[in-house]
Amino acid sequence: MYQTTYHRPSSVDEAASLFAKGSDAKYLAGGHTLIPVMKQRLAAPSDVIDLGKIKELVGIEASADTLTIKAATTYYDIMQNADVKKSIPAISYLTSMLGDPAVRHRGTIGGSIANNDPAADFPAALVSLDATVKTNKRSIAADDFFKGLFTTALEDGEIITAIAFPIPAKAGYAKMRHPASRFALTGVFVTQTKTGDVRVAATGASQDGVMRVPAIEAALKANWSAGAIDGVTISADGMISDIHGTSDYRANLVKVMAQRAVDAAG
């Protein structure tokens, strides 16, 4: 790791002003992506600004319609939270399948979506549930937030403060876990909203990162059951192909995982 200067601000405003002063600053939350990348010398920020101890960025609130998870809340705290288990249990499940216990103790939801790894789990949940990403400057719809491989709508220095999830009628998540990294070889999140709309998002599949799956959405809107997806064919165009699986394999996984997710959602 190259030399850097570590800062621990106590408020979002202080963090943003430290970022503006640094020549090439980066925000740190759980650090389970940024620190490995710094160790490999693929990132060499002049300043590392730790958001993990900012009290206004940690916590979970639920109302009748919305579950709000603040950005620096760890996976473990999300997984264990009673409001999450009650309002959107699929999020609790998704979090329990993420990394391993030690990783879940450090990793945060804000860090995951800011990084937008094409095989990360949370982008699929945000897009499927039609969540809103709140930052220190504005609110961004999940559909507009994820912009492809490791790219988001965030501007330089902008800080994610919270994610607001509309509470759905039903939601489920299923993923084929990579046995070593536990990233999603492919994962699919399905949601039936309280107004009867259906939104389906897949991660680990497309070369452009998280994607909506309109063919499965249409099939589930007509008939909310795993069997309704039997006749759907997913194109392998633009799907990831690597040593772990071909694009055809991943295209098929989108369908299979969607079926399992519907079963899980009930």
Place this chain on the structure above:
Amino acid sequence: MSTVKLTVNGKAVSAEVEDRTLLVHLLRDHLNLTGTHVGCDTSQCGACVVHIDGRAVKSCTVLAGQAAGSNVTTIEGIAKGDELHPMQAAFRDNHGLQCGYCTPGMIMSAIDIVHRHSGQLDEETVRHELEGNICRCTGYHNIVKAVLDAAGRMKVAQAAE
């Protein structure tokens, strides 16, 4: 350089380190607590697991500065004098180690697992929960046995307190 102050194994410590220093290097190189190992250095293997404020974390993926002000417990901090922690004793009694390289991390993770499940554990849960700790010798069989054994011992010890 920064001065990092934290509590390690119940003692207040302070070290002058570069900001890029990882917690595992602070422990090993500055505090001479070499029981915590560096295995893969990529947060996969779990040889470096310690507890920060009671939670198991991979100390190779935490900056020393992030741990400032926290309570850190390492493998050196769990025995009571000459009396092994029940998890250490169970690993010895069940032959839960061969080369021993992964053992400090295994034990720190295992204690965390027992705490989080209030001692209510079965084999499947232990295997799932140990996903972040890799052992290349034992085939895990005796490690799982040791964790289940220790879960019982820790419950008894807790009831006695």
